[in-house]
Amino acid sequence: MAQSSMCYAVPPKKTGLPREVVQWLQTLDLSFHPRNVRRDFSSGYLVAQIFSHYYPRDFSLHSYDRGTSLSAKQRNWSQIERALEKQNLYLEEEAVDGTIHCKPRAAELLVQEIYTILTNRRISDVKGPESDFTDEEYQKLLPSLARSTASKAIKNNLTVTEIKAVPDISTNQKKAENILRRHLERKAAERTLNPGRFKVKPKRNQPAPKNVPPSQLDKRSNTCSPGGNTSKLWFSPTCSRASVSFKEIKVLQAAGLPLVNY
Template identity: 70%
Template structure:
């Protein structure tokens, strides 16, 4: 396949794309996240450098979770036989298996740097959380995921199948929900007008307190100045004295029912 037929956006740097084309793989990964998840293409890449330890015929092309886990386990065992003692980060492999955002891209770039002894600029670190956070930030506010959608996007079905423990998956969902709510609360503070946030009673009281204190400062100024009278007119109106009238109520005299 010629380089001109490569997809416009692959999520990989240009030099990595050219390197993949030079390996003459069985098919070019048009969708990096999907095509690298089962490990077959990664085994093909390693077979070009270590043909004795990696045989493409011993790997499954299936997309089932069991096939993915077998392929990646076999890749890890084959890498341990190398003199360089190559090893891949487990969190990145798990993210690639479950098609987590950015995991497969990071894995391919790491393999590229190891096999070619070349460096890549602006490579994300392994501490990435492999979520759709960056994608959500590019979207307008009305198009961003809700809390339930955030859990669905960042907790895949294969991830639940690989770890059937209910408590573990519940903790993962709680972490995703907590991160989503934190991000939403931060945006509400930064952009209150966008979310039409109304001030609460405490904020209104503080605002009125500031206004009244400014009115007190104005009342101390010279009363003959026109500017002072204009600036203080609103605060004086708020602080206008309220007169109270005392009302006397005459209670009727009750006759005693007790005779002396």
């Protein structure tokens, strides 16, 4: 099933806005109080409503769409950008883009940035906007077995709306490669920190014992033969101390031929 434009692609991390920001939003008498920050701010309508309290002439709410489709979001944010330019105000581009596509932590950071611009107050525990908003923090909260696979990581962090907004194969391929690279780096770090959880498996280019080329038999048998003597037989990858017994078998041959012992 195709992924909808609603913001349910990535499981939301249990986060919220700082208390002072929430209290500030409550004083603005918004049409509705945001409960899901990632979803409610994605369309840009609430952002336009916030700015309309400070710049009513530049933000006419009747010209903004309450819809949640990608086209509605793009129209709203385009109007917001033009209106802010008149006031010589600019929002972080990465945070805006992440908010449109419901990226983790993007909307939270954007609202805090708007709070700082309009109130001239700073929040001490706010981190600066990040260039890529992924679900890495959410994945860290999950047990190791419940974390995303490589394909799931790409699906979670590269939304359908993001692909539709910039339908360039090369650009989206680079985004997918970056997501995959970060995923593999996290997996490698997990193996380093918890080596006991991972079983060592032979590499694909490492031949199985039964398929070992004859040229390698002598090399392997040298390590197992007492005194370094070369043996033409190799029974296992590890040296076995168990003794091997041989039984003499007598085979009766056809009449007129001698008896042969094996």
